[in-house]
Structures are given as C-alpha cells and as structure tokens.
Amino acid sequence: MTTELSSTLRITEIFHSLQGESRTIGLPTVFVRLTGCPLRCQYCDSAYAFNGGESMPLEHILQQVGAYRPRYVCVTGGEPLAQPGCLRLLRQLCDAGYQVSLETSGAMDVSAVDPRVSRVVDLKTPGSAEVGRNLYSNIALLGPQDQVKFVLCNRADYDWARFKLDEYGLAEQVGEVLFSPSHAELDARELADWIVADNLPVRFQLQLHKYLWNDQPGH
Ligand SMILES: C[S@@+](CC[C@H](N)C(=O)[O-])C[C@H]1O[C@@H](n2cnc3c(N)ncnc32)[C@H](O)[C@@H]1O
Numbered sequence: 297m298t299t300e301l302s303s304t305l306r307i308t309e310i311f312h313s314l315q316g317e318s319r320t321i322g323l324p325t326v327f328v329r330l331t332g333c334p335l336r337c338q339y340c341d342s343a344y345a346f347n348g349g350e351s352m353p354l355e356h357i358l359q360q361v362g363a364y365r366p367r368y369v370c371v372t373g374g375e376p377l378a379q380p381g382c383l384r385l386l387r388q389l390c391d392a393g394y395q396v397s398l399e400t401s402g403a404m405d406v407s408a409v410d411p412r413v414s415r416v417v418d419l420k421t422p423g424s425a426e427v428g429r430n431l432y433s434n435i436a437l438l439g440p441q442d443q444v445k446f447v448l449c450n451r452a453d454y455d456w457a458r459f460k461l462d463e464y465g466l467a468e469q470v471g472e473v474l475f476s477p478s479h480a481e482l483d484a485r486e487l488a489d490w491i492v493a494d495n496l497p498v499r500f501q502l503q504l505h506k507y508l509w510n511d512q513p514g515h
C-alpha cells in the first residue's frame with residue numbers, strides 16, 4: 297500500500313447541509329470538519345472540534361463524502377491545514393470532480409493547497425484575540441479563485457479591515473472579500489450600514505445556517 301493510500305486524518309464530522317458562508321452560500325455542500333486548531337479565536341463557534349474526533353483513513357473519508365453525491369465540498373475545522381494529510385484530502389476531492397473550498401485561519405501556509413481549491417482565508421482581526429497569528433505572506437499567493445474573509449467584532453475591527461483592504465489591494469487580487477459580523481457580537485445591520493456608507497468593494501455575509509438551524513450539530 298502506498299503512503300498516500302494509508303494516510304489518516306482526525307475528523308470531527310462529515311455532514312451535508314447548505315453552505316452557510318462564502319461565495320457558494322446557499323448551495324448544497326458536504327462539509328468535512330477536521331479536528332484540532334492551534335488558535336483560540338474568542339468567538340469560535342466550532343470549539344467542539346478542538347479535541348476528540350475520529351481517526352479516519354482517507355479512503356473512508358472519500359467514501360462518506362461520495363455517498364452524498366455532492367457538487368460542492370467544504371473542508372473546514374478546527375484548522376484543516378494543521379493536519380499535513382489535509383493537502384492530500386484536498387487533491388483527491390478535486391480529482392473526484394467536486395468543487396472544493398477550504399476554510400482556513402490564515403495562520404498556516406496555503407502555498408501547497410491544490411490550485412483547483414477555492415481557499416477562503418480569514419484575516420484574524422484584533423477583536424478575535426488572534427491577530428498576531430496572521431501569515432501575511434499568504435496574501436500574495438491568492439488569486440481570483442480565492443476569498444479573503446474578515447469576521448468583525450466591533451467598529452475598531454471594521455476600521456482595521458478597511459485598512460488591510462487598502463494596504464493589500466485585496467479587492468483587486470482575490471475573487472471575493474467577505475465582511476461578516478461575529479455572530480451575536482457585532483450588530484449585523486450596523487456593519488451593513490458602515491459598508492454601504494463607505495461603498496466598500498466587499499460582500500457582506502451572515503452565517504445562513506445559524507438563521508436556518510440555530511447552530512444545531514450536523515448543519
Ligand atoms: C470555525 S472556522 C474553521 C476554519 C478555520 N479555523 C478558520 O478560522 O477559518 C470557519 C469560519 O467560521 C468563522 N467563525 C467562527 N466563529 C464565528 C462566529 N462566532 N461568527 C462568525 N463567524 C465565525 C471563522 O472566522 C471562519 O471563517
């Protein structure tokens with residue numbers, strides 16, 4: 297058996313839902329949530345993925361995903377890139393013909409991710425409590441298929457994000473720049489009003505699944 301076939305990953309959950317975030321919001325998507333994260337964002341809604349999980353061979357993961365016959369697959373976590381086997385998982389999901397996205401904290405190098413994957417890279421804001429973990433060298437690697445996301449906790453985060461938008465010319469470089477309120481922390485309408493007032497070249501986002509399913513497991 298080759299190394300590739302024998303590789304395993306720690307998995308918290310695999311489920312089928314509507315994509316609640318990013319450019320493909322609203323589309324039926326299979327989610328693969330990898331266990332473990334080296335960050336501790338104060339707002340994290342997925343802390344249940346920090347520990348535990350199940351060690352699964354790659355072939356088993358691919359089988360479970362395939363059973364849903366998905367068009368879209370989202371690899372998330374935890375921090376998926378914290379497990380080296382994630383790169384293989386992403387490549388094999390692309391080889392299987394799915395449209396694959398990767399949700400990542402921006403703290404890990406994204407250069408080795410299969411170019412067919414849409415990388416959704418968070419820039420962690422001061423309000424997240426993890427701003428010091430941003431790997432800014434990732435930004436130059438991103439292109440039109442990729443997305444940069446800011447999850448905003450307060451007005452100071454918004455001003456910081458506007459500055460980064462300008463500093464890195466993000467709107468010109470990546471396919472989508474997403475501004476999302478930290479759920480139940482920053483008033484969504486306030487954020488919407490700021491974006492309109494400043495006419496920013498960004499897409500406002502709410503986490504759709506929280507409105508539909510109130511964060512129940514498996515959604
Ligand atoms: C749970 S994280 C997993 C992937 C990766 N660790 C990351 O941070 O991008 C998936 C996405 O959910 C966002 N998120 C987590 N908690 C949130 C909250 N309370 N409100 C809004 N977005 C949140 C993260 O910022 C990230 O964009």
Ligand SMILES: Nc1nc2[nH]cc(C(=O)O)c2c(=O)[nH]1
Pocket residue numbers: 313314315316317327342370372373399505515
């Ligand atoms: N429905 C749904 N959409 C999502 N998009 C990104 C998610 C994530 O946790 O990364 C997520 C999630 O947990 N649920």
Ligand code: SF4
Pocket residue numbers: 333334335336337340341342343373374375401
């Ligand atoms: S990086 Fe992602 S999974 Fe890790 S604590 Fe932050 S939001 Fe949660």
Ligand SMILES: [Mg+2]
Pocket residue numbers: 341342
């Ligand atoms: Mg989530």
